[in-house]
Amino acid sequence: xxxxxxxxxxxxxxxxxxxxxxxxxxxxxxxxxxxxxxxxxxxxxxxxxxxxxxxxxxxxxxxxxxxxxxxxxxxxxxxxxxxxxxxxxxxxxxxxxxxxxxxxxxxxxxxxxxxxxxxxxxxxxxxxxxxxxxxxxxxxxxxxxxxxxxxxxxxxxxxxxxxxxxxxxxxxxxxxxxxxxxxxxxxxxxxxxxxxxxxxxxxxxxxxxxxxxxxxxxxxxxxxxxxxxxxxxxxxxxxxxxxxxxxxxxxxxxxxxxxxxxxxxxxxxxxxxxxxxxxxxxxxxxxxxxxxxxxxxxxxxxxxxxxxxxxxxxxxxxxxxxxxxxxxxxxxxxxxxxxxxxxxxxxxxxxxxxxxxxxxxxxxxxxxxxxxxxxxxxxxxxxxxxxxxxxxxxxxxxxxxxxxxxxxxxxxxxxxxxxxxxxxxxxxxxxxxxxxxxxxxxxxxxxxxx
Amino acid sequence: xxxxxxxxxxxxxxxxxxxxxxxxxxxxxxxxxxxxxxxxxxxxxxxxxxxxxxxxxxxxxxxxxxxxxxxxxxxxxxxxxxxxxxxxxxxxxxxxxxxxxxxxxxxxxxxxxxxxxxxxxxxxxxxxxxxxxxxxxxxxxxxxxxxxxxxxxxxxxxxxxxxxxxxxxxxxxxxxxxxxxxxxxxxxxxxxxxxxxxxxxxxxxxxxxxxxxxxxxxxxxxxxxxxxxxxxxxxxxxxxxxxxxxxxxxxxxxxxxxxxxxxxxxxxxxxxxxxxx
Numbered sequence: 001x002x003x004x005x006x007x008x009x010x011x012x013x014x015x016x017x018x019x020x021x022x023x024x025x026x027x028x029x030x031x032x033x034x035x036x037x038x039x040x041x042x043x044x045x046x047x048x049x050x051x052x053x054x055x056x057x058x059x060x061x062x063x064x065x066x067x068x069x070x071x072x073x074x075x076x077x078x079x080x081x082x083x084x085x086x087x088x089x090x091x092x093x094x095x096x097x098x099x100x101x102x103x104x105x106x107x108x109x110x111x112x113x114x115x116x117x118x119x120x121x122x123x124x125x126x127x128x129x130x131x132x133x134x135x136x137x138x139x140x141x142x143x144x145x146x147x148x149x150x151x152x153x154x155x156x157x158x159x160x161x162x163x164x165x166x167x168x169x170x171x172x173x174x175x176x177x178x179x180x181x182x183x184x185x186x187x188x189x190x191x192x193x194x195x196x197x198x199x200x201x202x203x204x205x206x207x208x209x210x211x212x213x214x215x216x217x218x219x220x221x222x223x224x225x226x227x228x229x230x231x232x233x234x235x236x237x238x239x240x241x242x243x244x245x246x247x248x249x250x251x252x253x254x255x256x257x258x259x260x261x262x263x264x265x266x267x268x269x270x271x272x273x274x275x276x277x278x279x280x281x282x283x284x285x286x287x288x289x290x291x292x293x294x295x296x297x298x299x300x301x302x303x304x305x306x307x308x309x310x311x312x313x314x315x316x317x318x319x320x321x322x323x324x325x326x327x328x329x330x331x332x333x334x335x336x337x338x339x340x341x342x343x344x345x346x347x348x349x350x351x352x353x354x355x356x357x358x359x360x361x362x363x364x365x366x367x368x369x370x371x372x373x374x375x376x377x378x379x380x381x382x383x384x385x386x387x388x389x390x391x392x393x394x395x396x397x398x399x400x401x402x403x404x405x406x407x408x409x410x411x412x413x414x415x416x417x418x419x420x421x422x423x424x425x426x427x428x429x430x431x432x433x434x435x436x437x438x439x440x441x442x443x444x445x446x447x448x449x450x
Numbered sequence: 451x452x453x454x455x456x457x458x459x460x461x462x463x464x465x466x467x468x469x470x471x472x473x474x475x476x477x478x479x480x481x482x483x484x485x486x487x488x489x490x491x492x493x494x495x496x497x498x499x500x501x502x503x504x505x506x507x508x509x510x511x512x513x514x515x516x517x518x519x520x521x522x523x524x525x526x527x528x529x530x531x532x533x534x535x536x537x538x539x540x541x542x543x544x545x546x547x548x549x550x551x552x553x554x555x556x557x558x559x560x561x562x563x564x565x566x567x568x569x570x571x572x573x574x575x576x577x578x579x580x581x582x583x584x585x586x587x588x589x590x591x592x593x594x595x596x597x598x599x600x601x602x603x604x605x606x607x608x609x610x611x612x613x614x615x616x617x618x619x620x621x622x623x624x625x626x627x628x629x630x631x632x633x634x635x636x637x638x639x640x641x642x643x644x645x646x647x648x649x650x651x652x653x654x655x656x657x658x659x660x661x662x663x664x665x666x667x668x669x670x671x672x673x674x675x676x677x678x679x680x681x682x683x684x685x686x687x688x689x690x691x692x693x694x695x696x697x698x699x700x701x702x703x704x705x706x707x708x709x710x711x712x713x714x715x716x717x718x719x720x721x722x723x724x725x726x727x
Contacts, residue, residue, distance in 0.1 A: 037542060072520070073726045074537050074548070075499075075717055082727065108727075116716035119725060128569050154567050172716025228720040230552035230560035272573055274560065277635075279573045316578040382698065383506060383515065384585035414515055414541040449542035 038065040041447035045149040048422065050438035056093040057441045058149045063087050064107070070114075077114050082121075084108040088148075108159060116172030118165070126159035127181055129224065129237060130283050131270040134374055134393065135328055137285035137308035138268040140222055140239035143187035151407060151419045151445050158187040161213060162220075177226040185211040185218035186242040186261060191362060192439055202351060208246050208259040218242070232273035239266040243289050247303050247359045250351050257355055262302065263290040277315050281326075284309040286333075293334050300336035301356030303363045307331045314376075324376040328395075335368035364432045370397045385411045393433070401427030401434035419445040482603035482624045488651040490598050495683045497524040497713045500704040502536070506586045509697045517541065517584055521704075524713050531555065532595055533718035537726070544584065546726040549574075550718060551594045557633040561590050564723045571724060580638025587667065587691045587700040591637040600633050601626040611647055613654040615672055621645040621654065634661065650674070652684050668692050678709045 045057035063086070070080035084107040091100045110123030130136030134153070144156040162183035168174055188208055211218035220241030227234055246259035268285025285308055292304040307330070314324035338356025343349040360366045372395035379388040387409045394402035407421035422442045427434035480488070499522050507514035519538040526533055531553035538544045548564040561574035579590040604625040611621035626642045628634040640663050645655040656669035671686035685707060692699040716722055 037545060039542070068727075072537070074520070074522070074535065074722060075713070114725065116714050119721075126569065131570075152567065154569075166721065168716070168719070168721050172714065172719060172721065177721050230550075230554075230562070230720075233720065274558075274573050274575050277575055277577045279575045315575055316581060319581050322578075382582055382585065382696065384582070411543070415543060417543065449545075 035069075036065055036067050037450060038063065039447055039449040040064075041445055043150060043443060043445045045441045045443045047438070047440065048424070048442045049440045052438055056091065057439075059091045060149075061089045070112075073114065077116070080112045080114065082108060082110055082112060090148075117168050117170075120163070120165050122163045124159055124161045125164060126157055127162075127164055128157065129270075131272045131281045132283040132310040132312050132326060133281075133324060133376065134391070135308075135310050135326070137283055137287070137310065138237050138266075138270055140237070140241065140266055140268075140285075141181055141183060141187075141220065143189040143244040145190045146192050147190045149441065149443065151421060151443060158189075160185055160187045160220075175227050175229050177228055178223065179226070180223040181221065183220040183241065184213040185215065186220055186244055188246060188261065189244045191245070192436065202250070203254070203256040205256065205258045208261065211242075211261070232271070234269065234271035236269045237267065237285075239264070239268075243287075243303065245303075245363055247363060248355050249298075249302075250348075250355045252345075252348055257351075262292075264288060279314050281312045281314075282310070294336070298341075298352075298356075299334065300338050300341045301352055302359060303365055304335055305333040306365065307333065312374075320379055320381065322376075322378040322380075324374075324378075326374040328372045328374070330364070330370045332365055332368045335365070361430070361432055361435060364395070366431065367398050370395055372396055394427075395431065395433065399428045399431060401425075401431035403433050403436075415449050417445075417447045417449075419443075419447070480622075482605040482622070483598065485605075485622050485624060485646050485648075485651065486601070486603055486626070487598050489646050489653060490596075492651040492682065492684050493595070493686075494525060495523070495678055495685065495709055496681075497711070498522075498677065498685070498707060498709045499711060499713060500707040503703045503705070504584065504586050504588070504700060505703070506698065506700045509692070509699060515541075515585070517544065517586070522713055522717055524715065524718060526553075528555070530597060533715075534594060535718055535723070536593070538584070547584075548723045548726065549583075549590070549593075550720070550723045551590065552718070553594050553597070555599075557600055557630060557636065559591070559594050559636060562720060562723060564726075566727050569724065569727065571720060576632070576636050579636045586702075587693045587698050588702065589638060592691070596626075600629055602629055603627075606643065608648070611654050612645055613647075613670070613672060615674065616647050616649075616654055620648045622648055639667075647674075650682075650684055652686065654686075666693060666695050668694060673703075677707055683709070 040063045042061050044059050047053050047055050047057050065085050067083045068080065070076045086107050087104045089100065089102045106124050108125050110121045110125045113120040127141040128139055129141065130138045143158045145158055146156060148156055150156060160183045162181060164179065164181045166177065166179045168177045190207060222237060222239035222241065224235050224237040241264060242261045243264045244261065246261050248257050249260050250257050264287060266285050266287045270283040272279065272281045287308065288305045289303050291298060291302050309329045310326050312324060312326035314322065316322050338353045338360055341349065341353055341356055343352060364370065375392045377390045389407045391405040392402060394400060404424045405421065407419060409417055409419040411417050420443065424440045425433050425436040429435055429437060499520065502519050502521050504517040505514050517538060518540045519536045522535045523532050534551040536549045538547045546566040550562045552560040554560065558576055559579060561579055563572045563574055565572060574590060581589060583590050583593050606623040606625055608620055608622050611617060611619045624644050624646060626644060628637065628639065634640060638661065639658045640661050641659040643657045644653050646653050652674050654671050657665050658667040660666045670690045673687035674684055675687060677683055677685045685704065687704045689702045690699065
């Protein structure tokens, strides 16, 4: 069976790369103003350690097509249309029982109206907020699909339909800027949930169904006021919506565990400035999920209010190297271990505690204070043909867990990039990153942009 | 020839003397700084927009890589420093990447880089500004413009210009030393020697020394044309820069130059930098 699955994956892998090279041979001559652009990429991910070692995590072929009616959004004004469509063919040996699957999705599709002062967009859009790298406490509006493997985390980002309004006073030259966002529903982050996080003996629904657009139980709103100068900038933000990471809830009547996305209010801010050879970035947010205080009957089982802060500094070394260090701090304003939860029914208490423990593992609220950091060391050759990047994420409060992500890329010709690397999880298996140890992967990607 | 006719001929001759001769005649009275002031004045266009082609290769190798972008530049309110926005069109990997360079009086320029894949702006710190501009031999600082007050000057000599199109012109050869360490760090140059045409005060050649004092880059500017006749403004439409150590070169060519077309100051803002997607 394993051999057959590997053969299926290898065939798709070969077909994927074959298609890229066929496409390359017929690639359009890039004329000035070609209205449709995009990318085609093939990925192969294999598990490299633990339970699934040697199995194919994902072999896939994907294409993005992008259309923009405005040739030059830097100076053109008026009404425009922007569309980004995505199609994928996947083969996965472990997640989907050796089956192939496909999907098509509208990544973005919006109408825009642009003047010097105003940018108004209506439709499907991705609105990532936050200045720090990789970990963004103020990224209230987007979600990520972590079940899709890709070297570029932004490919995993999901948006939602909505309206965003950006206003800059004084004909667009004031340093003040206000952005208001409305989303018709909350996008949902999909996590690669470790099997050991799932309690046994009960019905378990891994992923939530999609919320209904414009339903009062799904809409989101937020705004950001920024002060943007060439030498520094800072912003304050407010959000009223839902957590995009689902947490799990046990229903004793149905004996079922199902995911829910609680309501959430958040306030936050970010800033960045240059200090000589260093760029300093700060991002912080107080996230207040509903039921996240000590007065809630499920206190300890669901994600509590927490304050996330990331402070980072980066600088260049020589002509080709770049170093970045970020410190992260999560402080839970209310905290209780799931093991302190008790119910009148001992069985239900045990199940609730197990579900709470799973929530704490998935959503990273295993202790009141959790600190950690990221480290990035990058290299780019003079012509940028070769790049290398080493990214580490680790948490260190009461034990440790980490992710190491080395990556090398090469540009043999313009528009074609080859990437090889790995996502290696480690540390204590009872912790969020350590629990993904068996999901450590090595990968290769070929990407053609046109 | 009678006296009246002779006077008329002399008058016509005076009228026909080219402007560059006047300039060359006046040069002995100009200091190195005066010439560089006129150089800055000659190339300071109050605003312009141009398509640009950046071709990078290695001497002796046939393979070249080309990047195309649009550049917008506008003089700030102080009348000296510029704001520059570049937006890349090709290759597809860098499409819509934008770089906003805001020059300021301290010599520490602010450089913001927009990455459309991330939909985010990144700051480029001072030392990185002496690094490669989009994989070319040019640095971010080379793309910004030098200003008179950023350097101290010494006249080395005058000689025929080392340029095909200005071979009959005289050039002043001037040594430029950064006025402070910030400028030295931002540019990555400890010294430069420039050849300035004495007819229109445009630079035609430059030699640049690294922080160890070793000459490592050579620049040639050509295709120098008037872009704003009314205000006597010029632009080198082709700039060739060679790294003598790595043998890499980059040719920067401007086309479709539009001058004083009314570029809004709102173009040179962070808000505009991230408008593309």
